[in-house]
Amino acid sequence: MRKNSRTPAGDALTSFLTDLFRVNSLLLTSGDRLVAPLGLTSARWQILGAIVSAERPQPVAWLARDLGGNRQNVQRIVNDLEREGLVAFEANPHHRRAQLVVLTDSGRQTFDAAMKLQAPWVNNLSDGIPLKDMEATRRVVTALRNKLQLNDDSE
Template identity: 35%
Template sequence: MAEELALLVADVFEAAGLLRRMGEGVAAAEGQTQARWQLLSVVSEEPLTVARAARRLGIARQGVQRVANDLVREDLAGFRPNPDHRGSPLLTLTPLGHATLERITTRASAIHEVLTADIAAADISAARSLLHRVIDEVRRYEEQAPAD
């Protein structure tokens, strides 16, 4: 079973690399990068601090801060006061940011339709279910593993 999981992990990394490369192309068509697209997307749901956005994306806060600053410079996002923490403003999308995200998302959706034309929805659902189980197990392991 461990060997099968190792092969699955390799497949997930390969798929992630291919999808990331494709995502860069989708974002580039709108003058953006995959990193900017991801941050636009995560703060479109609700305004977040840079630290919270970084946790949601699973990446370093410093990298998210650089991307956030770029989005603000381009008027795609802005910082607003955080009533819960004066020193950590909330990043929120501007109308231009929402429009840019919508165009990127529309492009991505069209590509997803092509990619999934010959894949049953049940197969995608089953794959997602399995990946969620693996994610849960990894998180459980991390919580129980002794610190080095």
Template identity: 45%
Template sequence: SPVPLPVAHIARNMGLARQSVQRIVNLLADRGLVRFEINPHHQRAKLVVLTQEGRAAARAAEDRQRPWARDVAAALGPERVAAALEVLTQMELLLEGAAGTRDEDIREGARV
């Protein structure tokens, strides 16, 4: 993220479990791609910040991804890309709804 965020916010933005994101962030920190900074709003929830090396790695990944993404989009055409985006968006909404229902069931003590 271009803006420093706590792991919990990154996880929420990605729709992933905080623990999973924490493991990945720790690996990135071990490799010098991110660092932790004090969060003025929450002492225990450190902010994750890209290092200079992390920004360079992110740019390199984007540079490698951009040509093949452009080629795939061109091969499919705008109508098929739009249709795929619509289907994926609908799937995301359905899955978020299912996850929300599961979370509610767990909070209420129901078996899932």
């Protein structure tokens, strides 16, 4: 086998990853349309979701890490959310400069409204796709994410 040749598994994964890129683009566009009436974008919604799902208030760097995103991009969006009154900054007892990001009441209401829009959308999107297929796909995506994170951590 030539050094630059992909294995059959490498070919299959390449096709899968190409489809994932396309799905990601379509998801972002669809998500933007879904939450636009709330003044959100997919990126803003995603950050609000990360804040909601965190066990306690976190600094921007931790939110970026949890999202797999760039700290500077997350900071820019969090600053926008703060200007709009959806999040606030609180003092961090462990780090003077890395303030904690918390949802405001308005932010919680906006996130809850987005999730009310999301439920029928995701139910419709999942209709006709066997649950076992979605679960298997999630296991594959999780395994890929774990391998990529290990590679990033070792570099």
